[in-house]
Amino acid sequence: MVVPDQRLLAARRLVSEALAGETEVVIAVSGGADSLALAACVAYYAQRNEVSAKAVIVDHQLQDGSGVVAERAADIVRGLGLSALVVQVSVGEQGGPEAAARTARYAALESVAGPGVPVLLAHTRDDQAETVLLGLGRGSGARSLWGMRAVDGRWRRPFLGLDRSDTEHVCRAEGIEWWADPHNIDPRFRRVRLRNEVLPLLDEVLGGGVRGALARTAEQLFADSEALDQIAAESLTYDTVQLASLVPAVRSRVMRLLALDAGALAGELTAKHISEMDRLVTDWRGQARIELPGHVSVQRLQNRLVFGVTPSRRRDQ
Numbered sequence: 001m002v003v004p005d006q007r008l009l010a011a012r013r014l015v016s017e018a019l020a021g022e023t024e025v026v027i028a029v030s031g032g033a034d035s036l037a038l039a040a041c042v043a044y045y046a047q048r049n050e051v052s053a054k055a056v057i058v059d060h061q062l063q064d065g066s067g068v069v070a071e072r073a074a075d076i077v078r079g080l081g082l083s084a085l086v087v088q089v090s091v092g093e094q095g096g097p098e099a100a101a102r103t104a105r106y107a108a109l110e111s112v113a114g115p116g117v118p119v120l121l122a123h124t125r126d127d128q129a130e131t132v133l134l135g136l137g138r139g140s141g142a143r144s145l146w147g148m149r150a151v152d153g154r155w156r157r158p159f160l161g162l163d164r165s166d167t168e169h170v171c172r173a174e175g176i177e178w179w180a181d182p183h184n185i186d187p188r189f190r191r192v193r194l195r196n197e198v199l200p201l202l203d204e205v206l207g208g209g210v211r212g213a214l215a216r217t218a219e220q221l222f223a224d225s226e227a228l229d230q231i232a233a234e235s236l237t238y239d240t241v242q243l244a245s246l247v248p249a250v251r252s253r254v255m256r257l258l259a260l261d262a263g264a265l266a267g268e269l270t271a272k273h274i275s276e277m278d279r280l281v282t283d284w285r286g287q288a289r290i291e292l293p294g295h296v297s298v299q300r301l302q303n304r305l306v307f308g309v310t311p312s313r314r315r316d317q
Contacts, residue, residue, distance in 0.1 A: 007166050008173045011159070015041040018120060018150075018158035019051050025156075026113040027120045028105070029055045029084070031073030031179035034122035037170035038159060042120065043080035055084040056112050058105045060091050062183075069179055076176060085112060098189065099267065113154070123148055123157045126164040129211040130194045132218050138270060142225050143256075147218035163211065229253055238305045243281045252278060259292055262307035268293035280305060 015038065019025065027042055029035040039055050046053045055077040059070040067088075074084035089104040091097070109119050128147045135144030150157050159167065171178050187193050202210040232253035235246060243251055255277045260266055264273075269292060276290045280300040289299035289310075297310045 005173050007169045011037060011162060011166060011170050012041045012044055014158040014161060015120075016045065018118075018156045019045060022051060022118055024052045025054075025118050025120055026109060027053055027055045027077075027082070028109055028122065029057050029073055029077055030122075030181070031057065031069050031076075032122075032181055032184075033171050033178040034124055034127075034159065034164065034167045036073070036076060036176050036178050037167035037174075038120060038122040039077050039082060040080055040170060040174045040176060041158075043077075043082050047081055053082050054112070055082050056109055057084060057086045058108050059086055059088045060101050060104065061088055062091060062097075062101065073179065080174075087112060098191065110154075116154070118154050118156050120156045120158065122159055122167070124159045124162050124164050124167060125211050125215050126195065126199075128160055128218060129199060129214040130191050132214045133194050133198065134191065142221050145218060146222045146225065147215065149222070160215070232257060240281045240284070240300060240303045240305060243305070248278075251281070258305065258307065259296065259298065262292075262296050262298070263294050264292040264296045265294040277305075 019042070025042065027035070027039050029039050042051070042053045045051050055074070057070045057073045057077075059066050061067075063069075067086075070086045074086050077084040087108045089108050091104045092100045094100055094103070113119050131147045132145050135147070138144055148157055148160065149155075150160050168178070183189060184192060185196065187196075199210060228249055232250050235250060235254055236257060237243060237254070238258065243254065246254060252274050255274050256269065259269055259273070259277065273290070273292055277292075277298055280287060280290070280298070284300060287300070289297040291297045291310050295310045296307060298305055298307045300306070
């Protein structure tokens with residue numbers, strides 16, 4: 001009697017839930033264990049004609065031989081019975097190397113997928129824990145501690161409930177040899193140090209289970225924040241008297257929504273920016289304008305917040 005591989009079955013079940021109701025998907029594949037395990041699980045259902053799937057391997061061209069790695073990943077995916085496309089991208093500099101690579105990668109995936117087609121990403125519980133800790137370090141408020149969502153518009157992350165060791169197990173079970181990205185052990189990257197230094201230390205000090213605890217915290221914060229965001233969306237105003245009447249948890253969210261609507265960059269808008277905006281309402285002492293990321297500024301004129309383009313930006317135009 002063959003004993004079912006429970007970890008493989010669990011991974012397939014998560015993918016099946018992410019595919020429910022879909023006829024076509026795109027899979028983001030890097031060549032690492034996480035994304036190849038995801039491709040293998042999707043291939044299981046594609047072979048049964050339950051879904052049409054295409055893998056996209058984005059070559060960021062940031063390492064020597066990256067093209068060879070990308071083509072090897074494509075060959076593995078094709079061996080699973082899926083079509084695969086290698087897309088080369090140019091990575092900019094805005095937001096740092098990791099953020100710039102992510103921006104280029106997501107743009108390429110959206111371009112290939114086309115309108116309305118879901119894109120499956122292979123983030124795991126380990127990635128979620130790292131993301132929550134990065135948000136905690138930035139001090140950007142509860143929103144930055146949400147981590148990643150299992151479903152975020154077209155983006156689907158079925159493996160958020162699995163550990164990285166689970167995806168490696170799936171690859172072994174499927175006879176897949178994955179690529180070990182040297183960037184994943186490069187201490188120049190903050191996420192790498194969290195993965196290899198901070199999380200193991202937290203596990204040692206707290207007795208283990210830190211990744212799961214961080215993931216659960218992200219879920220709970222998301223549920224609470226989603227409710228507060230709904231209240232904030234219904235309370236939008238530029239009037240400082242009305243803003244002052246709101247409870248702080250709602251007012252801070254209104255401030256953020258106003259800043260984003262004016263063009264501030266979501267990824268760079270911090271709790272400090274929101275706090276300074278709040279002082280225009282609750283501690284008004286004739287402050288000068290506050291400059292926000294994205295060449296946006298805000299000032300108080302009488303009893304109203306007024307947003308505009310920063311003067312330095314205007315001179316450059």
